[in-house]
Amino acid sequence: MSRRDAVAALLRDRRDLLVVCGLGSPAYDAHAAGDHDCNFYLWGAMGGAAMIGLGLAQAQPDRRVLVLTGDGEQLMGLGGLVTIAVAKPKNLTVVVIDNGHYGETGMQRSATGLGLDLAAIGSAAGFSDAREVGDLAGVTALAQTMHSPANGPRLYVLKVRAENEPRSLPPRDAVYLKNRFRAALGIGLA
Amino acid sequence: MPSESRNKPPVVAFNAPTWPAELHRILKAADVRQMSYVPDAGHAALIEFFHADPDVTCNVLTTEEEGVAIAAGAWLGGQRSVLLMQSSGVGNCINMLSLPVMLRAPLLMLVTMRGEWAEFNPWQVPMSAATEASLKAIGVRVMRADTPDDLCEITASAAALAFDGEQQVAVLMSQRLIGRKKW
Numbered sequence: 001m002s003r004r005d006a007v008a009a010l011l012r013d014r015r016d017l018l019v020v021c022g023l024g025s026p027a028y029d030a031h032a033a034g035d036h037d038c039n040f041y042l043w044g045a046m047g048g049a050a051m052i053g054l055g056l057a058q059a060q061p062d063r064r065v066l067v068l069t070g071d072g073e074q075l076m077g078l079g080g081l082v083t084i085a086v087a088k089p090k091n092l093t094v095v096v097i098d099n100g101h102y103g104e105t106g107m108q109r110s111a112t113g114l115g116l117d118l119a120a121i122g123s124a125a126g127f128s129d130a131r132e133v134g135d136l137a138g139v140t141a142l143a144q145t146m147h148s149p150a151n152g153p154r155l156y157v158l159k160v161r162a163e164n165e166p167r168s169l170p171p172r173d174a175v176y177l178k179n180r181f182r183a184a185l186g187i188g189l190a
Numbered sequence: 191m192p193s194e195s196r197n198k199p200p201v202v203a204f205n206a207p208t209w210p211a212e213l214h215r216i217l218k219a220a221d222v223r224q225m226s227y228v229p230d231a232g233h234a235a236l237i238e239f240f241h242a243d244p245d246v247t248c249n250v251l252t253t254e255e256e257g258v259a260i261a262a263g264a265w266l267g268g269q270r271s272v273l274l275m276q277s278s279g280v281g282n283c284i285n286m287l288s289l290p291v292m293l294r295a296p297l298l299m300l301v302t303m304r305g306e307w308a309e310f311n312p313w314q315v316p317m318s319a320a321t322e323a324s325l326k327a328i329g330v331r332v333m334r335a336d337t338p339d340d341l342c343e344i345t346a347s348a349a350a351l352a353f354d355g356e357q358q359v360a361v362l363m364s365q366r367l368i369g370r371k372k373w
Contacts, residue, residue: 051260057263058263174293175294185266
């Protein structure tokens with residue numbers, strides 16, 4: 001399926017979802033679906049997206065947190081899936097937009113492009129739900145379940161085509177992104 | 191946090207150092223609500239105090255840089271964290287430290303030093319020697335404590351600098367303070 005269609009379907013009815021976007025294409029996909037103060041876009045810290053999501057989910061237990069990242073970024077933070085699984089947050093969902101390649105550096109194949117089953121790793125680690133989703137109907141169903149209570153963290157691996165979409169570039173100013181995110185949460189400037 | 195991981199408060203042996211309990215008190219007074227760590231023997235007592243604390247969420251990490259990112263996420267959500275690690279773990283954190291530096295977000299790291307005082311294990315020496323320089327190179331403020339009284343006073347000031355001054359601060363706890371590792 002198309003990554004842009006998948007992310008648009010995921011975020012269409014986002015309600016009060018807090019979204020952390022891993023660097024590269026997932027950040028552009030989220031931005032293309034509609035910029036939002038509750039989107040925190042990364043342009044670095046590769047491997048850290050899901051961990052940022054964990055810290056945020058633990059700080060805001062009454063809010064639903066989505067980490068939207070790519071296969072390359074999540075592979076760099078593979079141990080973080082373990083850390084999330086043992087922390088057992090009930091309000092955190094990790095969605096990996098998996099095109100099997102590193103899109104920013106020339107479309108070199110990643111481990112998932114070489115056969116790795118990331119959903120199986122999540123399942124073995126102890127995510128309460130961990131599976132691959134391959135079509136838009138599945139993504140639309142998934143988008144609804146993100147808002148319902150869970151027994152623990154969830155991991156979904158969305159299989160998308162390896163294509164470079166037109167760039168939709170989010171802001172790069174981390175201080176601006178931090179301040180608007182915290183303001184949206186009602187956290188005052190220090 | 192799952193209830194089964196809530197431990198009883200640590201039983202402190204007679205003659206055991208009192209600074210771990212004091213550090214826990216200082217960090218709670220600074221409204222720290224999250225603690226992440228890769229364990230180190232020098233941090234063992236403080237880790238236990240935090241695990242026994244119902245107001246603090248503890249995360250055991252697979253690698254230290256996860257804690258840097260967790261702390262940034264917590265700050266986005268309005269919460270304060272402390273990160274505990276050994277000097278060898280600092281090396282694992284360098285690129286991830288660009289995150290709080292870019293965000294201009296607080297970071298408080300307590301680092302137990304190896305490789306510098308009666309060190310048995312030569313593998314600890316290179317990263318120990320590089321710890322202060324590599325933290326400074328990425329933009330983290332470095333403070334050092336050589337005695338228990340210094341450690342408590344410095345940690346309180348580091349917490350204020352981090353959370354009120356919005357700086358990234360590492361407190362290096364001398365190996366001499368922690369004591370010679372017993373094998």
